[in-house]
Amino acid sequence: DIQMTQSPSFLSASVGDRVTINCKASQNINKYLDWYQQKLGEAPKLLIYNTNSLHTGIPSRFSGSGSGTDFTLTISSLQPEDVATYFCLQHNSGWTFGGGTKLELK
Protein backbone atom coordinates (compact mmCIF):
# COMPACT_ATOMS: atom_id res chain seq x y z
CA ASP A 1 0.00 0.00 0.00
CA ILE A 2 1.15 3.56 -0.71
CA GLN A 3 1.89 5.71 2.33
CA MET A 4 1.61 9.51 2.30
CA THR A 5 3.80 11.58 4.62
CA GLN A 6 2.68 15.17 5.04
CA SER A 7 4.78 17.99 6.51
CA PRO A 8 4.73 20.03 8.58
CA SER A 9 2.03 18.74 10.93
CA PHE A 10 1.48 22.22 12.28
CA LEU A 11 2.12 25.62 10.73
CA SER A 12 1.71 29.14 12.07
CA ALA A 13 1.83 32.04 9.60
CA SER A 14 0.75 35.68 9.25
CA VAL A 15 -1.80 37.18 6.90
CA GLY A 16 -0.10 37.82 3.56
CA ASP A 17 2.57 35.14 4.05
CA ARG A 18 3.42 32.58 1.40
CA VAL A 19 2.68 29.14 2.84
CA THR A 20 3.86 25.76 1.56
CA ILE A 21 2.71 22.31 2.63
CA ASN A 22 4.40 19.14 1.45
CA CYS A 23 3.35 15.57 0.78
CA LYS A 24 5.69 12.70 0.04
CA ALA A 25 4.52 9.39 -1.39
CA SER A 26 6.21 6.10 -0.56
CA GLN A 27 6.32 5.31 -4.28
CA ASN A 28 5.70 6.98 -7.62
CA ILE A 29 2.12 8.22 -7.90
CA ASN A 30 2.62 10.10 -11.18
CA LYS A 31 0.37 13.18 -11.07
CA TYR A 32 -2.47 11.62 -9.07
CA LEU A 33 -2.39 13.82 -5.99
CA ASP A 34 -5.20 16.01 -4.69
CA TRP A 35 -5.32 18.63 -1.92
CA TYR A 36 -8.20 19.24 0.50
CA GLN A 37 -9.06 21.91 3.04
CA GLN A 38 -11.05 20.98 6.12
CA LYS A 39 -12.50 23.46 8.58
CA LEU A 40 -13.69 22.43 12.03
CA GLY A 41 -16.89 20.41 11.90
CA GLU A 42 -17.01 20.31 8.10
CA ALA A 43 -16.27 17.73 5.43
CA PRO A 44 -13.05 18.06 3.42
CA LYS A 45 -13.25 20.45 0.49
CA LEU A 46 -11.40 19.77 -2.75
CA LEU A 47 -8.91 22.49 -3.66
CA ILE A 48 -6.52 21.01 -6.22
CA TYR A 49 -6.76 17.80 -8.26
CA ASN A 50 -4.15 15.89 -10.26
CA THR A 51 -1.28 17.88 -8.74
CA ASN A 52 -1.98 21.32 -10.19
CA SER A 53 -5.56 21.68 -11.45
CA LEU A 54 -7.60 24.21 -9.49
CA HIS A 55 -11.08 22.97 -8.59
CA THR A 56 -14.04 25.14 -9.57
CA GLY A 57 -14.51 28.19 -7.36
CA ILE A 58 -11.19 27.88 -5.53
CA PRO A 59 -9.22 31.16 -5.27
CA SER A 60 -6.15 31.46 -7.45
CA ARG A 61 -3.91 32.02 -4.41
CA PHE A 62 -3.99 28.22 -4.04
CA SER A 63 -1.69 26.25 -6.33
CA GLY A 64 -0.12 22.82 -6.49
CA SER A 65 3.07 21.41 -7.93
CA GLY A 66 5.21 18.29 -7.99
CA SER A 67 5.42 14.90 -9.63
CA GLY A 68 6.39 11.33 -8.85
CA THR A 69 6.75 11.23 -5.07
CA ASP A 70 7.04 14.86 -3.94
CA PHE A 71 4.21 17.37 -4.02
CA THR A 72 3.55 20.86 -2.67
CA LEU A 73 0.48 22.97 -1.94
CA THR A 74 1.20 26.70 -1.95
CA ILE A 75 -0.95 29.53 -0.66
CA SER A 76 0.56 32.64 -2.21
CA SER A 77 -0.86 35.15 0.24
CA LEU A 78 -2.47 33.73 3.36
CA GLN A 79 -5.94 35.03 4.22
CA PRO A 80 -7.75 34.68 7.57
CA GLU A 81 -10.33 32.34 6.00
CA ASP A 82 -7.53 29.90 5.07
CA VAL A 83 -7.17 28.79 8.70
CA ALA A 84 -7.94 25.08 8.44
CA THR A 85 -6.37 21.65 8.25
CA TYR A 86 -5.04 20.58 4.86
CA PHE A 87 -4.79 17.00 3.58
CA CYS A 88 -3.31 15.40 0.51
CA LEU A 89 -4.81 12.34 -1.18
CA GLN A 90 -3.12 10.00 -3.62
CA HIS A 91 -5.30 8.11 -6.09
CA ASN A 92 -2.73 6.48 -8.34
CA SER A 93 -3.11 3.12 -6.62
CA GLY A 94 -6.07 2.92 -4.30
CA TRP A 95 -6.68 6.00 -2.19
CA THR A 96 -4.49 7.18 0.70
CA PHE A 97 -4.71 10.43 2.63
CA GLY A 98 -1.86 12.27 4.30
CA GLY A 99 -1.91 12.89 8.03
CA GLY A 100 -2.79 16.57 7.72
CA THR A 101 -1.27 20.03 8.30
CA LYS A 102 -3.01 22.31 10.76
CA LEU A 103 -2.60 25.94 9.68
CA GLU A 104 -3.18 28.76 12.10
CA LEU A 105 -2.64 32.51 12.11
CA LYS A 106 0.35 33.90 13.94
Place this chain on the structure above:
Amino acid sequence: QVQLKESGPGLVQPSETLSLTCTVSGFSLTSYSVSWVRQPSGKGPEWMGRMWYDGDTAYNSALKSRLSISRDTSKNQVFLKMNSLQTDDTGTYYCTREGFAYWGQGTLVTVSS
Protein backbone atom coordinates in the same frame (compact mmCIF):
# COMPACT_ATOMS: atom_id res chain seq x y z
CA GLN B 1 -27.67 19.51 -7.28
CA VAL B 2 -25.41 16.72 -6.07
CA GLN B 3 -26.06 15.73 -2.47
CA LEU B 4 -25.02 12.87 -0.22
CA LYS B 5 -26.27 12.22 3.29
CA GLU B 6 -25.10 9.63 5.78
CA SER B 7 -27.39 8.10 8.36
CA GLY B 8 -27.03 5.49 11.06
CA PRO B 9 -26.67 4.96 14.78
CA GLY B 10 -24.46 7.36 16.68
CA LEU B 11 -23.50 4.78 19.30
CA VAL B 12 -22.39 1.21 18.76
CA GLN B 13 -21.38 -1.34 21.37
CA PRO B 14 -17.90 -2.89 21.17
CA SER B 15 -17.85 -6.12 19.12
CA GLU B 16 -21.13 -5.16 17.43
CA THR B 17 -21.77 -4.37 13.76
CA LEU B 18 -22.00 -0.86 12.33
CA SER B 19 -24.59 -0.22 9.61
CA LEU B 20 -24.61 3.08 7.76
CA THR B 21 -26.62 4.34 4.79
CA CYS B 22 -25.57 6.97 2.25
CA THR B 23 -28.54 8.44 0.41
CA VAL B 24 -27.63 10.34 -2.73
CA SER B 25 -29.44 12.74 -5.04
CA GLY B 26 -28.56 14.70 -8.14
CA PHE B 27 -26.71 11.81 -9.80
CA SER B 28 -27.10 8.12 -10.57
CA LEU B 29 -25.28 5.34 -8.74
CA THR B 30 -24.99 3.55 -12.08
CA SER B 31 -22.95 6.46 -13.47
CA TYR B 32 -20.76 7.43 -10.51
CA SER B 33 -18.89 5.50 -7.83
CA VAL B 34 -19.30 6.26 -4.12
CA SER B 35 -16.62 5.81 -1.48
CA TRP B 36 -16.79 5.62 2.30
CA VAL B 37 -14.16 7.58 4.23
CA ARG B 38 -13.76 7.76 8.00
CA GLN B 39 -11.89 10.16 10.21
CA PRO B 40 -10.98 9.75 13.88
CA SER B 41 -11.16 13.01 15.78
CA GLY B 42 -8.02 15.09 15.19
CA LYS B 43 -6.57 12.67 12.66
CA GLY B 44 -6.35 12.31 8.90
CA PRO B 45 -9.10 10.66 6.87
CA GLU B 46 -8.94 6.99 5.90
CA TRP B 47 -10.43 5.61 2.70
CA MET B 48 -12.50 2.56 3.61
CA GLY B 49 -13.97 1.25 0.40
CA ARG B 50 -15.80 2.00 -2.80
CA MET B 51 -18.97 0.95 -4.60
CA TRP B 52 -18.16 1.26 -8.29
CA TYR B 53 -20.80 2.48 -10.77
CA ASP B 54 -20.96 -1.03 -12.26
CA GLY B 55 -21.70 -2.65 -8.91
CA ASP B 56 -18.18 -3.87 -8.20
CA THR B 57 -16.56 -3.11 -4.85
CA ALA B 58 -13.07 -2.28 -3.59
CA TYR B 59 -11.89 -2.31 0.01
CA ASN B 60 -9.04 -0.97 2.09
CA SER B 61 -6.86 -4.01 2.74
CA ALA B 62 -6.69 -3.14 6.46
CA LEU B 63 -10.49 -3.32 6.77
CA LYS B 64 -11.42 -5.86 4.13
CA SER B 65 -12.07 -8.74 6.53
CA ARG B 66 -14.65 -6.69 8.49
CA LEU B 67 -16.21 -4.51 5.81
CA SER B 68 -19.01 -4.90 3.30
CA ILE B 69 -20.40 -2.26 0.93
CA SER B 70 -23.59 -2.74 -1.06
CA ARG B 71 -26.22 -0.61 -2.78
CA ASP B 72 -29.86 -0.27 -3.77
CA THR B 73 -29.96 1.72 -6.98
CA SER B 74 -33.76 2.00 -6.89
CA LYS B 75 -33.50 3.88 -3.60
CA ASN B 76 -30.30 5.76 -4.49
CA GLN B 77 -28.58 4.31 -1.44
CA VAL B 78 -25.18 2.86 -0.66
CA PHE B 79 -24.72 0.79 2.49
CA LEU B 80 -21.74 0.15 4.74
CA LYS B 81 -21.55 -2.71 7.19
CA MET B 82 -18.53 -3.26 9.39
CA ASN B 83 -18.37 -5.91 12.09
CA SER B 84 -16.35 -6.46 15.25
CA LEU B 85 -16.21 -2.78 16.10
CA GLN B 86 -13.67 -1.56 18.64
CA THR B 87 -13.11 1.80 20.32
CA ASP B 88 -10.57 2.87 17.71
CA ASP B 89 -13.34 2.68 15.10
CA THR B 90 -14.82 5.79 16.70
CA GLY B 91 -14.91 8.76 14.35
CA THR B 92 -16.84 10.61 11.69
CA TYR B 93 -17.92 8.53 8.71
CA TYR B 94 -18.43 10.17 5.32
CA CYS B 95 -19.65 9.07 1.93
CA THR B 96 -18.22 10.88 -1.07
CA ARG B 97 -18.84 10.76 -4.80
CA GLU B 98 -16.24 9.64 -7.32
CA GLY B 99 -13.58 12.35 -7.58
CA PHE B 100 -14.05 13.31 -3.92
CA ALA B 101 -15.47 16.72 -4.87
CA TYR B 102 -18.83 16.03 -3.22
CA TRP B 103 -19.11 14.82 0.37
CA GLY B 104 -21.89 14.16 2.80
CA GLN B 105 -22.01 16.06 6.07
CA GLY B 106 -20.63 13.05 7.91
CA THR B 107 -22.06 11.05 10.78
CA LEU B 108 -20.29 10.62 14.11
CA VAL B 109 -20.02 7.03 15.28
CA THR B 110 -18.94 6.34 18.84
CA VAL B 111 -17.97 2.82 19.87
CA SER B 112 -18.56 2.51 23.58
CA SER B 113 -20.32 0.36 26.11
